[in-house]
Amino acid sequence: MSARPMSAPAVCSLTVAPGATAVTEVSTSRVHEASATVLLGRCRDRVRPALVEAVGHLHPWTGEMAAYALGWADATGKPDPGGSEGKGVRQTLAVLGAEAVGADGAVAVPGAVAVELVHTFSLLHDDIMDADGLRRQRPAVWKAYGTGPGVLAGDALLAQAVTILAEAPGHHTAAAVRHLCRTLNALVSGQAEDLRFEDRPWRGPGAVEPEQYRSMAEHKTGALLGCALALGAILGGAPDGTVTTLDRAGRHLGLAFQAVDDILGIWGDPRVTGKPVHADLRQGKKTFPVLIALAGGGEAAHELAVLLDSVERIDGETAEYAAELVEEAGGRTGTRREARRHLDAAHRTLREASLIHPAAQELDVLFTHLLDRTW
Template identity: 60%
Template sequence: MTPPVAERATAPEILARCRALVRPALGRAVRQLHPWHAEITAFSLGWDGPDGRAIPGAQGKGIRQALAVLGAEAVGAKAESAVRGAVAVELIHTFSLLHDDIMDGDETRRKRATAWKAYGTGPAVLAGDSLFALAVQTLADAPGARCVPAVRLLAGTLNDLVRGQADDLLFETRPWTGPDAVQPHEYRLMAEHKTGSLLGCAAGLGAVLGGAGRTETDALTAAGRHLGVAFQAMDDVLGIWGDPDVTGKPVHSDLRRQKKTYPVLTALAAGDRAALELGALLRTGEPLDDGAVRRAAGLVEEAGGRSATVAEAHRHLESARACLESVALAPDAVGELLALLPFFVERTV
C-alpha cells in the first residue's frame, strides 16, 4: 500500500517554524547590548522586554529569518547552521527600521509608536547603531572559514541598503513630472537595493553558513533579491489601498505624504488623461485634503498604476522561481521556498 503523501507546510507554518528556531538566539543577542539599547530593540521587535514574550500583532513576519533557514536547508545543511545568519539579518533589518522611521518622520509602526517617538531621536539612532555593530560581530564570530564570506556578503548588502535609502530620500527632492522626474526603472533599482538586498542576503547567508558553493549561493541570493522587489511593490499597493484596520496606517497614507511609489510613478508614466490630471494634482506641492487624496488614488488606479505594480510583483516572483530552479537544491526546502511565494502578493499587512 502506498503511504500517503505528507501535506506541504503552509506559509504561516513555515514562518512560525523558522521564527521559533531563531527566537532564542535573537534574544541572547539582544541581551548583549547596553540595557537601554536592549530595551529599545525589544520594543521595536514587538517584545515586552529583552527577556519577555512577544506582543500579539506587534511583531514582524519573520520573512528574512525564514529565507536564511530555508537557504541553508536548500543546500542540504541543517536549519541550525543558518541561525547565526538569521539573527544578523534580523538585527540589520531592525537597525534599518529604526533609522528609516526617523528619516521618514513615521510616528507609528505595527499599530504602536515608533522607537524614536517613544524614546527620542538620539536614543533610537544609538540603538540602531548598536544593532549594526552587533550584526557584524555575530557573523564575525562564526566558526571556521565561513565567517569571511558571510561578513563579505553582509558588507555588500549594507552598501546596497544605504545606497537605496539615499536614492529614496533624493527622490523626494525631484519633481513629479518633466525631464527630471523619477522614472519607474529608477524606483525599481532603488527597491532592489533598499529592500531586495537584505532578503537576498538572508537567503545567501543561509547558503554560505550551510557550506554551499558560489553557484548555489548566488542563485539563492538572486532569488531573495527578486522577492524583495516583489515585497516592496506590494508594500506600495498597501500604502495606498491597504485596510487601515489591518495595516495600522491611515487609508491612502503614502499619497497623503506625497511619497513617490511605484503605483504613482507608473501611473504618471502612462501619459493618458488620468496621468495628466494626476500630475497636475501632485505638482502643486500643497498638502492634499481628503477629497484630493481620494481623487489621486482613483487617478492612479485609472491610469493603471495599481495593476502595473501587482504585475511587477508577479514578474519578480517568477524570476525568483527561475533562480531557484536554475541549480540543484534540496527539493523539500525549495518546495517550502516556493510555498512562500504567494505570501508576497497576497499579504494584507
C-alpha cells in the same frame, strides 16, 4: 559572487522578460497559509535562543530598546505578550537557504540573527529619517524613547549584527561577512535614493523614472531578502553560483513585496494596514503606481501630473481623486503586473538553483505566502 565591495551597488539588473507577466495567480489557499505559518514558527524557534542571547549582550538600555523594537517587550522593558513581533521572514530565509543547499539549518543561525538585527536596525533608523511615528501599531522606538536613543539603539543593533556573523564558527565566515557588508551598503544607498526622491519633480527633467524606483526598491527591500538566503547558502557551504542565484531570487521577492506594499499604501484597507487610506499619496511619496501612471501618458496621466504639481499638500479629498487618476492611468494594474512578474521570477530563479527538497518547496510556499495579501 562578484567582488566589488567598495563600488556603489549596481543598478538593478533584475530585468524580467516582458512575456513573463501575469503567469502566477497568487494562491490564497489555506493549506499554503498554514504551511507557511508553521514554517515561519519552526525557523523562529530555531533562531530565537541565539537572537535572545545577542540582544542580551547589548548594553542594558540599548537591549531594552531592541527588545521593544523586536516586539518582545513594552516601552518600560516589561515582557509584552501582545507586542507585535515580526514574522521573522529574513531569519526563515536564512535557515531555509542553508537547508536548501543540503546543510543543517543550524549553521545558518548566525546569519539569521545578523539579518534580523540588520532589519530591525534599518526600521529604527528609517522611522527616524521618515519621521514615521508608528511601527506595527505601536509608537516607533524614537517616539517611545527619543530620537537620540533611537539612533543609538540602531547603531547597537548594526554593530551586534556584524559581530555575531564575524564570530560565527566555520570556514565560510569571511565570505558571509563580506556579503553582509555589501548588503549594508546597498541598504543605506537605497534609503538615500528614497529620501532624495522627495526633492525631485513629478514630471519632466529630473523626474524619478520607474527604473530608478526599481533600483531603489532592490537596494532598500530586495538586498536584505537576497542576503538572508545568500548567507544561509554561504554558511551551508554552497558554491558561489548557487549563492548568487539565491540572492537574486530574494531580490525578486523583495521587488514583488515592495510593489504590493505600494499598492496597499494607496488602496489598502486601513483596518489591515494600520495606516490611513491613500497614506502614500497624502505623504506625496513617489511610489511605483504613481510613477507608472505618470509614465503612461494619456489623459488621466496628464491630469494626475497637473494635480500633483499644483498642490503643496495633498489632503484627503485630493488624495482620493489622485488615487482614481492613478488607477485610471494604469498605475494599479501596472504595479500588480510588476509584483506578479517579480514573484514569478523569484520562483523561477529558485528552480534554477537545483536546491534540495523539502527546503526548496518550503521556499516556494514561503514566497507565495509573503505576497498572499489582498492587492
